Amino acid sequence: xxxxxxxxxxxxxxxxxxxxxxxxxxxxxxxxxxxxxxxxxxxxxxxxxxxxxxxxxxxxxxxxxxxxxxxxxxxxxxxxxxxxxxxxxxxxxxxxxxxxxxxxxxxxxxxxxxxxxxxxxxxxxxxxxxxxxxxxxxxxxxxxxxxxxxxxxxxxxxxxxxxxxxxxxxxxxxxxxxxxxxxxxxxxxxxxxxxxxxxxxxxxxxxxxxxxxxxxxxxxxxxxxxxxxxxxxxxxxxxxxxxxxxxxxxxxxxxxxxxxxxxxxxxxxxxxxxxxxxxxxxxxxxxxxxxxxxxxxxxxxxxxxxxxxxxxxxxxxxxxxxxxxxxxxxxxxxxxxxxxxxxxxxxxxxxxxxxxxxxxxxxxxxxxxxxxxxxxxxxxxxxxxxxxxxxxxxxxxxxxxxxxxxxxxxxxxxxxxxxxxxxxxxxxxxxxxxxxxxxxxxxxxxxxxxxxxxxxxxxxxxxxxxxxxxxxxxxxxxxxxxxxxxxxxxxxxxxxxxxxxxxxxxxxxxxxxxxxxxxxxxxxxxxxxxxxxxxxxxxxxxxxxxxxxxxxxxxxxxxxxxxxxxxxxxxxxxxxxxxxxxxxxxxxxxxxxxxxxxxxxxxxxxxxxxxxxxxxxxxxxxxxxxxxxxxxxxxxxxxxxxxxxxxxxxxxxxxxxxxxxxxxxxxxxxx
Numbered sequence: 318x319x320x321x322x323x324x325x326x327x328x329x330x331x332x333x334x335x336x337x338x339x340x341x342x343x344x345x346x347x348x349x350x351x352x353x354x355x356x357x358x359x360x361x362x363x364x365x366x367x368x369x370x371x372x373x374x375x376x377x378x379x380x381x382x383x384x385x386x387x388x389x390x391x392x393x394x395x396x397x398x399x400x401x402x403x404x405x406x407x408x409x410x411x412x413x414x415x416x417x418x419x420x421x422x423x424x425x426x427x428x429x430x431x432x433x434x435x436x437x438x439x440x441x442x443x444x445x446x447x448x449x450x451x452x453x454x455x456x457x458x459x460x461x462x463x464x465x466x467x468x469x470x471x472x473x474x475x476x477x478x479x480x481x482x483x484x485x486x487x488x489x490x491x492x493x494x495x496x497x498x499x500x501x502x503x504x505x506x507x508x509x510x511x512x513x514x515x516x517x518x519x520x521x522x523x524x525x526x527x528x529x530x531x532x533x534x535x536x537x538x539x540x541x542x543x544x545x546x547x548x549x550x551x552x553x554x555x556x557x558x559x560x561x562x563x564x565x566x567x568x569x570x571x572x573x574x575x576x577x578x579x580x581x582x583x584x585x586x587x588x589x590x591x592x593x594x595x596x597x598x599x600x601x602x603x604x605x606x607x608x609x610x611x612x613x614x615x616x617x618x619x620x621x622x623x624x625x626x627x628x629x630x631x632x633x634x635x636x637x638x639x640x641x642x643x644x645x646x647x648x649x650x651x652x653x654x655x656x657x658x659x660x661x662x663x664x665x666x667x668x669x670x671x672x673x674x675x676x677x678x679x680x681x682x683x684x685x686x687x688x689x690x691x692x693x694x695x696x697x698x699x700x701x702x703x704x705x706x707x708x709x710x711x712x713x714x715x716x717x718x719x720x721x722x723x724x725x726x727x728x729x730x731x732x733x734x735x736x737x738x739x740x741x742x743x744x745x746x747x748x749x750x751x752x753x754x755x756x757x758x759x760x761x762x763x764x765x766x767x768x769x770x771x772x773x774x775x776x777x778x779x780x781x782x783x784x785x786x787x788x789x790x791x792x793x794x795x796x797x798x799x800x801x802x803x804x805x806x807x808x809x810x811x812x813x814x815x816x817x818x819x820x821x822x823x824x825x826x827x828x829x830x831x832x833x834x835x836x837x838x839x840x841x842x843x844x845x846x847x848x849x850x851x852x853x854x855x856x857x858x859x860x861x862x863x864x865x866x867x868x869x870x871x872x873x874x875x876x877x878x879x880x881x882x883x884x885x886x887x888x889x890x891x892x893x894x895x896x897x898x899x900x901x902x903x904x905x906x907x908x909x910x911x912x913x914x915x916x917x918x919x920x921x922x923x924x925x926x927x928x929x930x931x932x933x934x935x936x937x938x939x940x941x942x943x944x945x946x947x948x949x950x951x952x953x954x955x956x957x958x959x960x961x962x963x964x965x966x967x968x969x970x971x972x973x974x975x976x977x978x979x980x981x982x983x984x985x986x987x988x
Contacts, residue, residue, distance in 0.1 A: 321351075321353045321354070321596065321597070322353065322354045322355070322356065323343075323345050323353050323354065323355045323402070323433065324343055324345075324355055324356075324360060324431070324433070339362070339428070339429045339430070340429075340430045340431075340432070341360075341429065341430070341431045341432070342431075342432050342434070343431070343432070343433045343434070344412060344433070344434040344435070344436075344518070345433060345434075345435060345436075346435070346436050346437070346438060346518055346521060346589070346591075346596070347376075347402065347403075347404045347414070347435050347436070347437045347438075348437070348438060348439070348440050348589065348596075348597045349404060349405060349406065349407050349437060349438065349439040349440075349441075349513075350403070350405060350439075351403075351597060352379075352401045352402065352403045353401065353402050353403075354399055354400070354401050354402075355399060355400055355401075355402065355416075355418075355433075356398070356399045357394060357397060357398055357399055357400060357418065358394065358398040358399065360418065360420070360429075360431055361394055361420045361428075361429070362420055362428045362429045364422045364428060365394050365420045365421065365422065365428055365429075366393070366394060366395075366421065366422055366423040367391045367392065367393065367394065367420075367421040367422070367423065367425065368391070368392050368394055368397070368418060368419060368420050368421065369388075369389065369390065369391055369392070369418075369419040369421070370386065370387075370388045370389075370392070370400070370416065370417070370418055370419075371388055371389055371416070371417040371419075372388055372414070372415065372416050372417075373414060373415045374404075374413050374414030374415065374435070375404055375405065375406050375414065375437075376402055376403070376404050376414050376415075376416060376435065377402070377403045377404070377405075378400050378401070378402060378416075379400070379401050379403070380397070380399075380400060380401065381399070381401065386400050391421070391425070394420075402416065402435075404435070404437040406437065407437050407438055407439045407511075407512060407513025407514070408436045408437045408438065408513050408514060409513060409514065410514075411436050411514065411516075411518050412434040412435065412436055412518075413435075413436065413437075414434075414435040414436070414437060415432065415433060415434050415435060416432075416433040416435065417430065417431070417432050417433075418430070418431040418432075418433075436514070436518050437513065438512040438513050438514060438517065438521075438561075438589065439510055439511065439512050439513055440512065440523070440587055440588070440589050440597050440598070440599050441455055441509070441510035441587070441599055442459075442507060442508070442509055442510070442525075442585065442586075442587035442599045442600070442601050443455060443456070443459065443507065443508045443510060443601070444456075444459050444471040444505070444506075444507050444601045444603065445471050445472075445505070445506070445674060446458050446459040446469050446470060446471055446601075447469055448468075448469070448470075448471070448472060448674045448976060449674065450674045450675040452506060452507070452508050455510075456469070458470070459471070459600075459601045459602070460599075460600040460601060460602055461602060462582065462602045462603075462604050464976065464977075464978060464979065464980040464983060465977065465978070465979055465980065466977040468976065468977070470602055470603070470604055470976075471505060471601065471602065471603045471604070472505065472603065472604060472606050472672075472673040472674060472976055473505045473535070473569060473570075473571045473583055473603035473604065473605050473606065473673070474503055474504070474505060474570070474571060474605075474606050474671060474672075474673045474676065474678060475570070475571035475572065475573065475574050475605060475606065475671060475680075475704065475706070476503045476504070476570040476571065476572070476704070477571075477574070477671065477678065477680050477704030477705055477706050502676065503570065503676070503678065504538075504568040504569060504570050505568075505569050505570070505603065505673060506566060506567065506568055506569070507537075507566075507567045507569060507585070507601065508564050508565065508566055508567070509523075509525070509558055509564070509565040509567065509587060510564055511561070511562060511563050511564050512561040512562070513561075513562070514561060514562060515560075515561065515562035516561075517561060520591050520592060521589060521590070521591050521596075522557055522589075522590050522591075523557065523558040523561055523587065523588070523589055523590070524555055524556065524557055524558065524587070524588050524590050525537065525548060525549060525555070525556045525558055525567075525585065525586070525587055525588075526549075526554055526555040526556075526585075526586050526588060527549055527554055527583070527584065527585055527586070528554065528584075529554050530578075530579075531583055531584065531585075532549055532550060532551060532552065532553060532554045533551045533572070533573070534571065534572050534573045534579055534583065534605075535549070535550065535569055535570065535571055535572060535583055536549065536550040536551075536569070536570050536572060537549040537550070537556070537567055537568070537569045537585070538567065538568040538569075538570075539556070539565065539567055545568055548567070550572075551572070558587070569583075569585075569603070571583075571605045571606075573605070574605060574607065574608055574671075574706060574764065574767070574768070575605055575607060575767040575768060575769070576763055576764055576767045577763035577766075577767060579605075579767070580767070581604050581605040581607070581767070582602060582603075582604055582605075583602070583603040583604070583605065584600060584601075584602055585600070585601050585602075585603070586598050586599070586600050587599045587600075604976075606671045606672055606673050606975070607671065607767075607768035607769065607770045607975060608669050608670075608671055608680055608682060608706060608764075608768055609669050609670055609671065609672070609738055609768070609770060609771065609970070609971070609975060610667060610669040610682075610723075610725040610739075610741060610771060611668070611669060611670070611725070611968040611969070611970065611971070612725045612726060612727045612728075612739045612792060612801075612968075613727070613791065613792045613793060613794070613801075613908035614727040614792065614794045614800060614801055615968040615969050615970070615971070616644075616645075616646075616910055616968060616969045617641070617644055617646040617909045617910065617966050617967070617968050617969075618646055618647070618966075618967045618968060618969060619646060619647045619648075619649045619966070619967045620637070620641045620646055620647070620648050620649065620907065620909070620964055620965070620966050620967075621649045621651055621662050621964065621965040621966075621967075622634060622637060622648065622649075622650060622651065622662060622963060622964050622965075623650075623651045623653075623656040623658070623659065623660045623662060623690070623963070624650050624651065624652065624653065625653075625658055625660060625952065626653050626658055627658075629951055629952045630660065630951075630952035630953075630963075632948070633947060633948065633949055633952050633953075634648070634650065636945075636947045636948070637907075637914060637947060637960075637964070639945070640907075640909060640912050640914045640945045640947070641909060643909075643912050643943075643945075644909035644910045644911075644912045645910075646909060646966075651690075651693060651697070655690070655692060655693040655696060655697050656689050656690050656693060657689030657690075658689055659688045659689025659690040660952065660953065660956065660958075660963050661688075661690070661719070661721070661956075661958055661962050661963060662690065662693075662963060662964055662965040663719075663720060663721045663787070663961055663962050663963065663964060663965050664684065664686055664719035664720055664721045664785075664958075664962060665683070665684055665686060665688070665690040665691070665693065665694070665719070665720070665965075666681050666682065666683055666684065666690070666693070666694050666698075666720060666965055667681070667682045667684070667720040667723055667965075668680075668681050668682075668698075668965060668966070668967045668968075669681075669682060670970045671704065672970065672974065672975060674974075677702070677970060678702050678703070678704050679702060679703045679704070679967060680703070680704040680705065680706055681694040681698045681699070681703065681704070681705055681706070682706050682707070682720070683695075683705060683706070683707035684707075684714075684718055684719050684720045684761075685707065685708065685709055685710060685714040685718055685758065685760075685761070686714055686718060686719045687714070708758070708760040708761050708763075708764050709760065710758045710759070710760045712758060714758060715755045715756075715758075715784070716755065716782075716783055716784040716785070717744060717745070717746075717755045717756060717757045717778065717779065717784045717785075718757055718758050718761060719785065721783070721785035721786075721787045721788075721958075721961070721962050722743055722744045722757065722778055722784060722785040722786055722787075723741070723742070723743045723765075723786075724741075724742045724743075724786055724787065724790070724791070724792075725738075725739045725740065725741050725742065725771060726739040726740045726742060726792060726801075726874055727739050727792055727794075727799075727800055727801040728800070729799070729874045729875060730875060731873065731874060731875040732875060734981050734982045735979070735981070735982070736771070736772055736982055737971070737973050737978050738770050738771050738971055738973075738975065738978070739771055740771055740772045740773065740774060740873065740874065741765050741768075741771045741772070741773035741774075742773070742774060742775075742776060742786060742790075742870075742873075743757055743761075743762070743765065743773065743775055743776075743786070744757070744775070744776055744777065744778025744779070744784060744785060744786040745757060745775040745776070745777065745778065745779065746777065746778075746779035747777050747779065747780075747865075750780070750862075751779045751780070752894075753893070754779055755779050755784060756779070757775075762775075769983055770975050770978070770983075772982055774869070774873045776866045776869050776870065777862060777865060777866055777869075779895075780859065780862040780895055780896055781888075781895055781896050781897075782891045782893070782895040782896060782897045782957065783897075783957055783958070784895075785962070786866075787904075787905050787961045787962065788806070788898065788902060788904070788905055788959075789805060789806040789863055789866065789886070789904060790803065790804065790805055790806070790866070790870070790904065791803075791804050791904055791905070791906060791908065791961070792804070792908070793908055793913065793937070793940070793942060794908075794910070794911065794940075794942075795940045795941075795942075796940060796941060797880070799876075799880055801880075802880060802881065802882050802940065803870060803874070803876060803880055803881045803882070804881075804882050804883075804884055804904050805863060805866075805867060805881055805882070805883055805884070805904065806863060806883075806884060806885075806886035806902065806903075806904045807860070807863070807883035807884060807885060807886060808856040808857075808859055808860045808863070808885075808886060808887055808888065809860055809883070810883045810884065810885040810886075810932070811856075811885035811886055811887045811929075812847070812853070812856070812887075813885075814885055814920075814921075814928055814929065814932060815843045815846055815847055815921070816847065818843050818921055818923070818928065819843055819844060819847060823843060823921065823923060824842065824843050824844040824847075825842050825843065825844060826842065826843050826921040826922065826923065827840045827841065827842055827843075827921065828840070828841050828842070828843065828846065828900060828919065828920055828921050829841060829900055829919045830919065830922070831919075832919055832950055834955070835955075843921055846887075851890075852887075852889065852899075855888065855889065855890045855896070856887060856888060859888045859896050867881065882936050882937070884903045884904050884932075884933060884936075885903070885918075885920075885929050885932060885933075886898070886899075886902050886903065886904060887899035887900060897957060898954070898957065898959075900918055900919060900920070900954075901916035901917060901918050901919060901949060901950060901954045901959060902916060902954075902959050903915050903916055903918050903929065903933060905958070905959030905960060905961045905962060906959075906960055906961055907960050907961055907964050907966065909966070911941055911942050911943055912942075912943050912945060913937070913942055913943065913944050913945060914945050914947055914960050914964075915933065915944055915945065915946050915947065915960070916946070916947065916949050916953070916954065916959045916960050917930075917946040917947055917948045917949070917950070918930065918946070919950070927946075930944070930946055947960060949963070
């Protein structure tokens with residue numbers, strides 16, 4: 318703040334003494350630690366040559382060059398045209414300090430006497446600017462935000478059961494009281510430091526304020542011992558601070574994650590005001606903690622799956638349970654009343670987290686698909702340390718808005734730039750290829766880009782009937798310098814295996830043996846697949862689309878061919894020219910540390926060994942991965958999905974704190 322100038326205030330008493338010497342009396346307020354300036358030359362009457370300064374109480378006088386100004390001795394007005402005042406302690410009584418200025422001519426005769434009565438108050442708003450979990454005492458960097466392990470700036474958590482944006486559903490945005498201790502621990506805190514006085518001088522008031530846009534994104538509460546009353550929130554930008562003779566603890570919560578119209582920076586100001594004019598203000602900055610998605614390389618905690626009412630996935634669940642147990646995680650069965658036979662748990666939600674110093678909250682990101690599982694995240698997941706966020710739109714959701722179409726890579730370094738939390742990947746369209754293109758809703762894309770921390774990019778999934786990227790890609794941990802491998806579906810590998818079998822005299826061996834479609838048996842021979850020219854033609858086209866994505870993934874994640882493993886897969890043309898899976902799609906797996914729950918492919922068997930399974934073991938087991946092939950034909954494959962589509966995993970968060978990342982990759986991104 319620019320240094321204030323005193324005695325540019327309303328004069329409250331002006332009279333002449335019996336000796337006709339002019340006396341001017343003023344009063345004003347100083348702020349602890351903030352110098353103010355007095356222009357002695359402007360105050361001095363004509364003929365003034367000398368002046369004498371006298372102070373009472375704790376007040377320091379110095380020049381603009383920090384030279385201490387002496388008191389009670391004559392000074393030359395020419396040498397001291399202006400002085401600065403500074404007080405380092407607050408008052409406990411009004412007008413407990415003073416400055417007296419005697420203006421004299423060159424004979425020492427007093428021409429005028431100015432008396433300034435001063436009250437000193439502290440205007441100080443404090444936060445945890447160094448991110449150690451403790452509110453600092455007037456940290457000099459509290460009004461700034463800097464990324465990095467040596468950075469500064471406070472972090473604000475979204476109390477994320479409140480973040481239902483673009484939704485017509487009711488929520489608790491009208492709540493103006495803190496609900497209790499469990500709610501309180503999700504807050505960040507500020508302290509309005511004691512000003513020094515119980516009652517400020519007449520006409521002075523202390524206000525906390527934010528701008529009207531920020532007021533929609535936060536709530537600030539006071540009087541915590543009385544359940545916490547809202548000072549600032551939607552529709553309320555300014556609040557008067559009372560009880561100024563004590564430190565006041567304020568709780569603050571975020572109501573919205575960063576988004577296209579909100580970069581996540583929250584500025585809060587504490588101002589000393591007189592006659593609606595701000596005389597001095599103290600400012601602090603928070604950054605709203607982003608939503609972070611967890612990649613396959615992080616350890617699983619719990620796996621969710623719907624138990625279908627007709628029992629069709631009973632055996633599947635028990636097989637899945639074995640794999641989950643080997644990974645030291647828990648299988649969490651969703652009862653019927655919370656899924657209504659909606660089996661596609663991956664499509665409904667994505668489980669991530671948000672974090673502030675000393676506190677971590679898991680947060681479920683709810684997709685706008687809103688089918689049978691629509692109430693599951695709010696009724697079963699939302700709770701202690703488990704928040705909720707969603708994005709709604711006036712436009713109708715398509716299949717690309719389900720979260721089988723959203724993945725995140727493990728941490729990567731791309732062209733020297735490190736992404737310690739990986740990069741978000743979602744599927745979109747290519748208008749030059751797709752006649753009636755679909756794209757993920759803009760409200761979803763805006764949300765993903767606004768989190769910044771995982772630098773999203775878009776690939777091509779609209780060539781698939783279901784349109785989800787988990788149908789052709791996933792990541793698995795690997796003992797390599799990168800720490801993972803990218804698995805891609807490959808129609809070329811599918812055909813290569815079948816061609817080898819035919820060359821070895823196994824042309825009549827069956828694929829999908831013993832399985833059925835609703836229209837009849839699913840068995841088909843190696844030769845029948847290879848001789849189907851239309852099928853071959855379609856899969857050549859589909860492979861081109863996968864190859865296009867392959868190049869984008871290599872570029873955006875800085876991958877080499879050695880970082881990619883192809884798994885055999887085949888697709889069929891649907892009525893719209895998009896792709897549907899021909900047989901269970903192994904890339905659509907669940908990754909639980911080294912244990913992989915892979916859809917059983919029902920490929921051609923030689924010596925009772927499925928050749929697709931043999932190939933997958935050959936390429937994955939040397940990485941220390943354990944392949945568990947699970948029959949998901951009836952409960953999932955026939956519904957055009959697989960194991961990944963029908964499950965969802967909550968994982969351990971990253972050990973690294975998001976605010977400690979270096980800002981190299983935090984460039985502006987747009988959707």
